[in-house]
Amino acid sequence: MKKVVTAAAVLSAVGTAVCLCLYKGSGSGTMFAAAITFGTTAYHLLMRLCVGFAFDKWMKNRADPAKRWYQIRAWERRLYERIHVKRWKGAMPTYDSTLFDHTKKRWEEIAQASCQAELVHETIILLSFVPMFFARWFGALPTFAVTSVFAALFDLTFVVIQRYNRPRTMRLIERRVPAYRGDGRSRGAEHTHRR
Numbered sequence: 001m002k003k004v005v006t007a008a009a010v011l012s013a014v015g016t017a018v019c020l021c022l023y024k025g026s027g028s029g030t031m032f033a034a035a036i037t038f039g040t041t042a043y044h045l046l047m048r049l050c051v052g053f054a055f056d057k058w059m060k061n062r063a064d065p066a067k068r069w070y071q072i073r074a075w076e077r078r079l080y081e082r083i084h085v086k087r088w089k090g091a092m093p094t095y096d097s098t099l100f101d102h103t104k105k106r107w108e109e110i111a112q113a114s115c116q117a118e119l120v121h122e123t124i125i126l127l128s129f130v131p132m133f134f135a136r137w138f139g140a141l142p143t144f145a146v147t148s149v150f151a152a153l154f155d156l157t158f159v160v161i162q163r164y165n166r167p168r169t170m171r172l173i174e175r176r177v178p179a180y181r182g183d184g185r186s187r188g189a190e191h192t193h194r195r
Contacts, residue, residue, distance in 0.1 A: 013038075117162050
């Protein structure tokens with residue numbers, strides 16, 4: 001999936017440049033519309049790559065699942081059941097499936113990666129609305145608004161998946177490490193470590 005997203009981002013950027021050159025040479029409204037479409041697509045893809053890269057460098061998949069932000073509320077559980085997350089979550093693409101592969105990673109590492117992935121997608125949701133400001137110079141506000149909303153909804157599905165999956169992951173961890181704190185060590189291990 002990484003290669004697909006990267007290739008799509010590069011192709012969109014190239015498409016933007018080509019269409020802008022053709023627009024400048026011909027003044028064609030079609031080329032202008034194509035440049036905006038390619039440019040918006042390039043923004044969304046490149047922004048996703050940059051956000052993911054920044055969080056990898058900053059957090060290194062070492063989030064603390066015990067923090068309040070990552071806790072699932074009762075109303076969320078009811079919502080996830082109502083929208084049948086269990087049925088469709090498997091059909092969604094995974095950017096880096098190795099992070100969630102329990103045959104290669106410990107459940108503690110998977111929980112931490114899940115928290116980071118949630119933050120990545122939440123940040124992307126917010127940044128998905130940036131292109132709407134481009135309408136000030138290019139017009140076509142409805143087009144920018146629609147693409148921003150759909151992009152945000154797309155990433156919201158991944159937030160939902162992470163939050164839906166995490167309680168099960170935490171239960172698996174707690175069966176093995178009853179006093180699990182979230183940073184990969186039990187409270188007992190922390191106490192021993194301090195001695």
